[in-house]
Amino acid sequence: xxxxxxxxxxxxxxxxxxxxxxxxxxxxxxxxxxxxxxxxxxxxxxxxxxxxxxxxxxxxxxxxxxxxxxxxxxxxxxxxxxxxxxxxxxxxxxxxxxxxxxxxxxxxxxxxxxxxxxxxxxxxxxxxxxxxxxxxxxxxxxxxxxxxxxxxxxxxxxxxxxxxxxxxxxxxxxxxxxxxxxxxxxxxxxxxxxxxxxxxxxxxxxxxxxxxxxxxxxxxxxxxxxxxxxxxxxxxxxxxxxxxxxxxxxx
Numbered sequence: 079x080x081x082x083x084x085x086x087x088x089x090x091x092x093x094x095x096x097x098x099x100x101x102x103x104x105x106x107x108x109x110x111x112x113x114x115x116x117x118x119x120x121x122x123x124x125x126x127x128x129x130x131x132x133x134x135x136x137x138x139x140x141x142x143x144x145x146x147x148x149x150x151x152x153x154x155x156x157x158x159x160x161x162x163x164x165x166x167x168x169x170x171x172x173x174x175x176x177x178x179x180x181x182x183x184x185x186x187x188x189x190x191x192x193x194x195x196x197x198x199x200x201x202x203x204x205x206x207x208x209x210x211x212x213x214x215x216x217x218x219x220x221x222x223x224x225x226x227x228x229x230x231x232x233x234x235x236x237x238x239x240x241x242x243x244x245x246x247x248x249x250x251x252x253x254x255x256x257x258x259x260x261x262x263x264x265x266x267x268x269x270x271x272x273x274x275x276x277x278x279x280x281x282x283x284x285x286x287x288x289x290x291x292x293x294x295x296x297x298x299x300x301x302x303x304x305x306x307x308x309x310x311x312x313x314x315x316x317x318x319x320x321x322x323x324x325x326x327x328x329x
Contacts, residue, residue, distance in 0.1 A: 083134075084112035086120060091127045091279045093120045093176075098134035102141035105189055109144075110163035114170045121174045127279040127286060129174070130271060131197060132181040136264070139182045139206060140190025148215075148315060149324045157312025158305075164189050164221045165304035171196045172225075172294045175287045177278060181271050182206045182257070183264050185245075191238070192222025194256055195229045198293055199274075202257045203267055206248040213242040216320035220307040224300060229255040 082099030095116050099109055120126050133139050143164070151157045171178055171193075180197030186208045194200050194208070210226075212219045219226070219239060227235045234254040238246060248260045261267040278286070314320060 081106055082109040082112070084109065084116050086116045088126065091125055092130065092275050093123070093126045093128070094130040094132065095120065096132050096134055097140075099144075101144070101146075102138040103133045103135065103190070104141040104144045105163070106144040106147050107160055107163050110167050114167055117170050117174055117178075121176060124283075126176060127281075127283055128275050129176045129178045130181055130275060131178050131193070133183070135184070137184045137205075139184045139186045140193060142186075142188025142190050142211075145324060149321075151312075151315050154309075154312055154316065157315045158309045159312075161221050161308035161311040161315075162305055164192060165308045168192060168196050168222065168225050168304060169301055172297055172300065175290055177286055177290055179271060179275060179278075181267065182248075183267070185209075187211055188219060189222060191256070192219070192225050194251075195222065195225040198290065200257050201259050201261065201267055201271055202248045202251070203261050203264055204248050206251070206257070206260070207245040208238070208248075208251050208256070209242075209245050210238045211242050213239065215323040216317055217311050217314040220310050221304055223307070224297075224303060226256075228297075231255075 082097065084095065084097045086093055086095050097103065097109060097113055099105065120129055147160060151160060177198045180194055180200035182194060182200060182202035184205050186194055186206065188210060191208050191210060210219045223235060248257060251257050252260050261270065
């Protein structure tokens, strides 16, 4: 439980993948690997048509990278390997032949925003504020940038990145393409997500698969691009600035 959990449940031809970590649903490497494993398993299941991706709890959707693991990074290879976890998750989601619907009940930071951007269709409550705080600790959202910019455009991504200490509301995220709808509460969101999922799951599976490919056209180079970005982050996390910033954060 300390490393978190990833559970997959199914209802007819709809799979729901739920991740959890006691530290505000943050991601240690093992949890990233678990999420990738579950998505791949569902991807290969021909009886599943739609995936709902969500986190457990009521407050935080995802707090991004595990600060404990960031602090523990000592070498470039360790840094690259850690950030490659986020690269591999994004690439797994984009290459998954099933449409992935995001259900976001609360705040998201850093890598959590990257997950939101990588969902094919994403919904949230009005408590789902977002923030990219990477610059405050001396790194940057390099791995997740392509996914976010693909949805928001470079201007909104720049604002998110440079306003590193500021929260942006769920409605701002909707206006900039990250959320399709924002609901007043979880009940309303869940009712809509369930209804939409059932409707999508009733469509021609072949058409849905082709549609997924169309949605992600011209991203084939991301396999290499995101790993290169992971190496950049792996280098920066070793800087004195970042190590001092992480220690202060820990205290």
